[in-house]
Amino acid sequence: xxxxxxxxxxxxxxxxxxxxxxxxxxxxxxxxxxxxxxxxxxxxxxxxxxxxxxxxxxxxxxxxxxxxxxxxxxxxxxxxxxxxxxxxxxxxxxxxxxxxxxxxxxxxxx
Amino acid sequence: xxxxxxxxxxxxxxxxxxxxxxxxxxxxxxxxxxxxxxxxxxxxxxxxxxxxxxxxxxxxxxxxxxxxxxxxxxxxxxxxxxxxxxxxxxxxxxxxxxxxxxxxxxxxxxxxxxxxx
Numbered sequence: 001x002x003x004x005x006x007x008x009x010x011x012x013x014x015x016x017x018x019x020x021x022x023x024x025x026x027x028x029x030x031x032x033x034x035x036x037x038x039x040x041x042x043x044x045x046x047x048x049x050x051x052x053x054x055x056x057x058x059x060x061x062x063x064x065x066x067x068x069x070x071x072x073x074x075x076x077x078x079x080x081x082x083x084x085x086x087x088x089x090x091x092x093x094x095x096x097x098x099x100x101x102x103x104x105x106x107x108x109x110x
Numbered sequence: 111x112x113x114x115x116x117x118x119x120x121x122x123x124x125x126x127x128x129x130x131x132x133x134x135x136x137x138x139x140x141x142x143x144x145x146x147x148x149x150x151x152x153x154x155x156x157x158x159x160x161x162x163x164x165x166x167x168x169x170x171x172x173x174x175x176x177x178x179x180x181x182x183x184x185x186x187x188x189x190x191x192x193x194x195x196x197x198x199x200x201x202x203x204x205x206x207x208x209x210x211x212x213x214x215x216x217x218x219x220x221x222x223x224x225x226x227x
Binding site: 033035044045046047051056088090096098 | 157170
C-alpha cells in the first residue's frame with residue numbers, strides 16, 4: 001500500500017499570506033491520480049486539484065498544485081478567510097491498486 | 111449537475127450489518143463514464159476509501175475491510191449500495207458516497223452511522 005504523508009500537520013497563517021502544503025508518497029505515484037481536497041467542519045470534502053495540477057471547476061486561481069513522483073505540493077497564494085480548513089491529498093495505485101489519503105493538514109488562522 | 115444523497119439507518123448494533131444506499135440524480139449511474147465509490151471518516155479523523163463499483167457491477171475493495179464490505183448497483187433506481195458485515199465500534203463514522211474518475215467529485219453530504227448496542 002502506498003502511504004501518503006502530509007506536512008505540516010497543522011499550519012497557522014494570517015489572511016493574505018501564502019500557504020504551502022506538502023504531500024509525500026512512500027513510492028512513486030501516477031500524477032494523473034494525485035488530487036487535493038478541502039474539508040470544512042460538518043461538510044463533505046470538496047475537490048480542489050486533480051491530476052496533480054489541474055484546478056477543478058469553480059476553484060479560484062489562488063489554488064495551485066504541483067509535483068511529480070513522490071513529492072506534491074498544494075499552494076494557496078493569498079489566504080482568504082474561507083480557506084481556513086483541513087486539506088487532504090490522495091492517490092490511486094499500489095498493489096493491489098487502491099485509493100489512499102494523506103492524514104490531512106489543518107490550516108488555521110494565526 | 112450530478113448530486114448524490116446517502117440514506118440508511120444511523121444506528122447499528124455490534125455484530126450486525128450496516129446497509130446504506132446512495133441515490134444519484136442529475137445523471138445516469140449506468141453511463142459508463144465513472145466509477146461510484148464509498149468513503150468513510152471517523153469523527154476527528156481522516157478519510158478511508160472503502161471501495162467502488164462500475165456500471166457493469168465490477169467492484170474493487172480496500173483490503174483493510176477484510177472482506178466485510180460489499181458494494182452493489184441498481185441501475186433501475188440509479189442507486190448503489192454498501193453493506194458492511196460484523197460491525198464493531200470501529201466502523202462508527204460518517205459515510206460518504208462519491209462519483210469517481212481518478213478523483214472524487216461530487217460527494218454526497220455524508221451520513222453518520224453509529225455502532226452501539
